[in-house]
Amino acid sequence: MSTLLVWREKLQKLYAAYSVYILKGIQFVLGLVLFGLINSNIGFMKMASSVFCTIGLAVICTFLPTIVMVMAATVLILAHFYALSLPIAIVSAVIFILMYIFYFRFTPKKSWLVLVAALAFGLKIPFVIPVAFGLMGTPVWIVPAACGIISYYMVDFVKRSATALKSADADGIAASLTSFTKQVLSNKEMWLMIMAVVIGILVVNMVRSRAVSNAWKIASAVGAVVCLIVAAAGNVILEGHISYVSIIVSAVLGIALGIVLEFLFFSVDYSQTENIQFEDDEYYYYVKAVPKVGVSAPEKQVKHITEETGNKAGNTEDILLTRSLSKELGIEKERPE
Template sequence: MDNVYVLRERLQAIYGRHSKIFDKGLQFLLALVAFLLINQNVGFMKAASSPVITVALAVICTFLPLMATVVMATALLLAHMFSLSLGVFAVTAVVFLVMYCFFFRLAPKMAFLVLLTPIAFALKIPYLLPIVCGLAFAPSSLVATSCGTIVYYMMEYVKKTSTALEGSGAKGLMTQITKYAKQVFQSKEMWIVIIAFAISCFVVYSLRRQAVDHAWKIAIIAGAVVNVIVIAVGDIALGVHTSYGALIGGSLVAIVVGLILELFFFTVDYARSESLQFEDDEYYYYVKAIPKVSVSTPEKTVKRINERQETEIIDTEAVRKNAERKREKPVSKRTPKKGPGVKVQDMREVDKMLLTQSLRKDLNLDD
């Protein structure tokens, strides 16, 4: 487990050093996937569905606030709806106007959730949304997820009935508007999902704030179970068919994602928890303190080893002959003294010279 904590610390350190690059990269990827999803499902205007236009819009949105991406996606979706039918465009524009009124008032900082919700539905993992919102955000994030859910079901309905809507003509405009609005606002499956997400998010948010051991794990599992139960009961009561395999599989994925979020945002050591009590002039305070789990990242020490070690062979006889030649050169007019004392002194000088050269080689002083 320590290796996991070390990996977490390293990832957080990397993100801290390059946070702007990661944020802009994720913003570009989010905008690109959102625009591709719109063009793939309701790409009725061929010019707006061009890959070049899609990438260009994503690049522009990368350098703008995140809310600009939501506005750009709305404009792109309305352009496709207008290309399909004037009645569909009118109803979609009114729906977006109502959603923006609630969104800007209650959750203006949750723009990315409006984009992530249809993407999660398209990837068949929508059930992780209430778990993530309950763990990382406030209940006001449900406004953003609800708006994204409505947008997804609108695109799904238009995608399935585009042929009938396109052939209505100007005479059946009111009939077209009534039918489309009725289908959007009376979709039983959509309202079941919105209600289930809201209940699950409140359960997760309430439980993870409790002062109990392993509160986040309890909240994650309870939220997933509540989500499955509410959707199953709603389907049975209203006669809506839902794939229970996808429901259970998506809930398991939501549990795994929730545990990953706990690892990065709420890792504590319950074994070292302490209960504190103190008072002032007006109140008694009972506090439960739980230390966070922190592991210091080990530092690597790199030691260079010189693999190439050259050995120089010293010829002792040659060194002695060279020393004798230097001694034989006359440095003055006086005749050098001869005798056994001189030979001993010469041998000592030769030994000193050999020792000095050997030490210089060992200590790399010649380099």
């Protein structure tokens, strides 16, 4: 355990020294995965789905605020939708605008949460979101989480129904608009997963803030299990097609992520917990104090050999050599008594 704590201290020092470069590297990888998933799933516009476009967008967005990456992803999705069908692009643009209104109202500086939520669903690990968001954030993080989930399911629906949607476009814009809107908004699986994630975030955040030992571990486990139960029960009731293996693996990964986050951001020693009581003129105070766990990284000590020491060593060797030669040649000087 102490070795892990030492590595954590080293990582914290490394991040403190190179945080700008580390964050930009993470932002580049995030953009590369995001734009790559979009182009690989709905690459209807050939020019926009090229590898050069994917890498170029990732590089450009690396040096700009994350909200620009969200906007770029939205424009890229709408461009692919437009190449497939104009009505789909129109309806999707309206839905994105409504989501942005809610996003800017509640979490204007947390644009990366939308991207992370959408990517988690794209990578088939949805239940890492309630655990991570519940531990590290506040209940208001349910807004960007919901926006990311809606974006994912909208893209997934178009991917699975591309042929039917393209043929429906020939029947008229009005009919296509109505049909696509109904199909997207009546997606039972989407609303079920939004409900599971929202409940999970609230449960994790509530348990995490309780004054109990191992609150973060308990919150991670309870939140993941609650999400699993809600998703499984809803899938049975709604006769859905959610993969049970997928959500079980996702819940296990969520618990593992919770343990990692606790180690990195909330490592405490519950065995040294103290309950303190004091008062003032108006109130009694009951405080539970839990010490943090910290181990200082060992510092390497380097011994420098100075030039003076080296010269002394050389002089000693010269003296010994001179005495040896003098003794052999019989010219060693007699020492005065």
